[in-house]
Amino acid sequence: MKTKIKAFFRRILNWIKRNKIKSSIAFLLLIGYYFCLPRTLFYEPYSTVIESKEGELLGAKIARDGQWRFPASDSVPDKFKKCIVYFEDQYYYKHPGFNPVAMFNAIRQNQKAGKVVRGGSTLTQQVIRLSRKGKSRTYFEKIIEIVLSTRLELRHSKDKILELYAGHAPFGGNVVGLEMASWRYFGVQSHQLSWAETATLAVLPNAPSLIYPGKNQEKLRLKRDALLLKLQKEGFIDQQT
Known part of the structure; x- marks a missing residue:
């Protein structure tokens, strides 16, 4: 040897x-x-949060940039992990940061429709895009995202990347991050959410400006129900859930 x-x-x-x-x-x-990958991806300011010993929210102050962005949790609830992976990136735990099959299918569908109807980006690529605000969505930028995504996969574990996503994804209006969205829409911490509530939040970052609680309720419900049905078929939940 x-x-x-x-x-x-x-x-x-x-x-x-x-x-x-x-x-x-x-x-x-x-x-x-x-x-090529910055050591720190996000420099956004956070809201000031005051909680009781029991974890109840006592008060909060909006961040300096006008966004409600709570400090990210040290871990992502298992329910949200399953919901976001099955909704956004079903092969998340298998790909190296990008999914060539999904990208090819997205390009083919977009060309057929004559407009962008599908992104094909993985959750890792979405983290990179969130960190590179203001960049135009061109094919060259997509190549940069792929390179940085593979580098991010080498630096962090899959769970850590999900933490970055959950902490900085948009959830409608000026609500940013899973923790803030949990309090804003359901009045509880993220780990206290039900499957239906978690599924509702999981579908929001896909189109936060178009669909969120209080706006386009029917579209939001259909997306949530489709995700819950997929989770039921995979055996994560039952009909009573």
Whole structure:
């Protein structure tokens, strides 16, 4: 075994010696890839929150940028994990940050419709997009998202990436993040939400400006019910839930 490993590295060294220019370019690309992702993705200010020892919300002050954005929780409730993955990115735990099949299908559907009807972005890509506010949604920007998404997957675990998503996703109006949305729409902490309430929040970031509690209620209900039906078929909930 050791002999095979030595032979493998010997071949690599010989290739580097024979291809100094190519190996130098490859080395520079690797260095660039390693440092391409900012160490801190989000710099947005948070709301000031006052809670009781029992976790009840006593008061809150809006963030400096006019958004209701509560500090992210250390963990994402299991219900929300299942809801958001099955609604937004069913292959989340299998892909390296992007899903080429979903992207190809999205491009084909968009070309057929003559407009953008499907994004094809993974949850990891959505985290990158949320951190790069104001960037135009072009194919070049999509390539940048893919590169940064793969780098994010190498830096953080899947659960950590879900924490970033839950903490910064838009939930309609000036409500940002799962914790704020839980208090705003249902008056409880995120881990206290029912399956129906969690499913309602999971479908909001997909179109926060068009559908949220108090606006387009029927569309919101249909999206929520479709997600609950999918979860039921997967065996996570039953009809009584």
